[in-house]
Amino acid sequence: MLSNSCRYGIRAIIYLASLPQTKGKTGIKQIAKDLELPTPFLAKILQQLAKQKILNSTKGPHGGFSLLKDSKNITLLDIVKTIDGEEIFTNCIIHNETCSSVDRSKKSCPVHDDFSRVRTDLIKLFRNKTIYDLVRTAKSEEIFI
Amino acid sequence: MLSNSCRYGIRAIIYLASLPQTKGKTGIKQIAKDLELPTPFLAKILQQLAKQKILNSTKGPHGGFSLLKDSKNITLLDIVKTIDGEEIFTNCIIHNETCSSVDRSKKSCPVHDDFSRVRTDLIKLFRNKTIYDLVRTAKSEEIFI
DNA sequence: AGAAAAAAATATTCTTATATCTTTTTTATG
DNA sequence: CATAAAAAAGATATAAGAATATTTTTTTCT
Ligand code: FES
Ligand code: FES
Numbered sequence: 001m002l003s004n005s006c007r008y009g010i011r012a013i014i015y016l017a018s019l020p021q022t023k024g025k026t027g028i029k030q031i032a033k034d035l036e037l038p039t040p041f042l043a044k045i046l047q048q049l050a051k052q053k054i055l056n057s058t059k060g061p062h063g064g065f066s067l068l069k070d071s072k073n074i075t076l077l078d079i080v081k082t083i084d085g086e087e088i089f090t091n092c093i094i095h096n097e098t099c100s101s102v103d104r105s106k107k108s109c110p111v112h113d114d115f116s117r118v119r120t121d122l123i124k125l126f127r128n129k130t131i132y133d134l135v136r137t138a139k140s141e142e143i144f145i
Numbered sequence: 146m147l148s149n150s151c152r153y154g155i156r157a158i159i160y161l162a163s164l165p166q167t168k169g170k171t172g173i174k175q176i177a178k179d180l181e182l183p184t185p186f187l188a189k190i191l192q193q194l195a196k197q198k199i200l201n202s203t204k205g206p207h208g209g210f211s212l213l214k215d216s217k218n219i220t221l222l223d224i225v226k227t228i229d230g231e232e233i234f235t236n237c238i239i240h241n242e243t244c245s246s247v248d249r250s251k252k253s254c255p256v257h258d259d260f261s262r263v264r265t266d267l268i269k270l271f272r273n274k275t276i277y278d279l280v281r282t283a284k285s286e287e288i289f290i
Numbered sequence: 291a292g293a294a295a296a297a298a299a300t301a302t303t304c305t306t307a308t309a310t311c312t313t314t315t316t317t318a319t320g
Numbered sequence: 321c322a323t324a325a326a327a328a329a330g331a332t333a334t335a336a337g338a339a340t341a342t343t344t345t346t347t348t349c350t
């Protein structure tokens with residue numbers, strides 16, 4: 001459903017947001033090690049997120065990554081859009097094209113009506129869920145980032 | 146969300162089910178042409194479905210494919226399982242692993258509670274939707290297979 | 291039996307996602 | 321200023337999915 005890149009990015013952001021406020025930058029090696037992700041691959045992903053002004057990155061000694069935006073203002077949708085794009089939310093479930101609810105000039109497919117309902121719920125979830133929410137959840141329960 | 150293979154398979158089955166009862170076998174070239182899909186690639190997919198006893202295939206002159214099961218007894222889930230497997234229904238949304246609701250020994254991820262609800266609806270849709278339903282929908286409206 | 295039609299099986303190519311490696315740029319610090 | 325630390329950028333490798341091409345087997349029809 002989501003690409004590896006996207007899932008890694010989401011986890012890295014949750015990880016960064018869950019660190020104590022006092023902590024400044026965190027190096028890519030540290031992040032990759034704690035989340036058990038391939039270091040150079042994760043670096044590429046964080047670079048994309050930095051370009052989108054979601055993360056802050058600084059080079060040089062003591063450099064690393066930190067959140068640029070307030071975790072209350074980062075939604076799952078923001079991250080997915082940055083990394084995978086929004087095709088998963090706009091494409092038809094059985095055709096290689098835009099769903100008729102996005103492009104009104106298109107005919108619907110036979111699964112459209114039922115699927116749109118589920119997809120709407122999915123979009124709501126991604127749009128409304130902030131990183132802040134997720135960190136709070138993770139801290140309140142026995143949760144695995 | 147679904148692979149090309151899987152979507153092609155679903156469309157081919159809807160197509161076969163929508164043909165008049167009187168029609169016997171339909172050749173792969175005909176199917177691929179009408180659905181505008183790559184012929185040899187579609188052949189591979191239909192072979193898989195034939196192995197799963199969803200389709201019937203016969204070689205030789207006038208050979209081709211037809212439904213083996215009654216369209217009321219083929220669900221979307223049957224096709225997805227055959228072609229993509231059920232990982233999309235059992236994997237965690239942000240980890241490369243089984244979701245905690247499938248493997249109870251695992252900890253949940255922070256998105257789990259909300260995501261499971263949506264996923265449950267999705268599974269219900271795939272499990273309950275038969276090819277017969279889809280063909281009926283397609284015939285009642287201006288629909289694109 | 292022999293020829294032709296059609297799917298099955300096999301092998302090969304193409305593309306993209308995933309992952310790694312190397313070099314360059316930036317920056318803090320002695 | 322020189323050095324080292326760290327990310328950025330670019331190039332390369334690997335694997336999987338997607339697609340095509342080729343050969344083999346099966347079946348029908350003459
Ligand atoms: S047209 Fe197929 S899901 Fe909307
Ligand atoms: S554990 Fe992540 S979705 Fe269930």
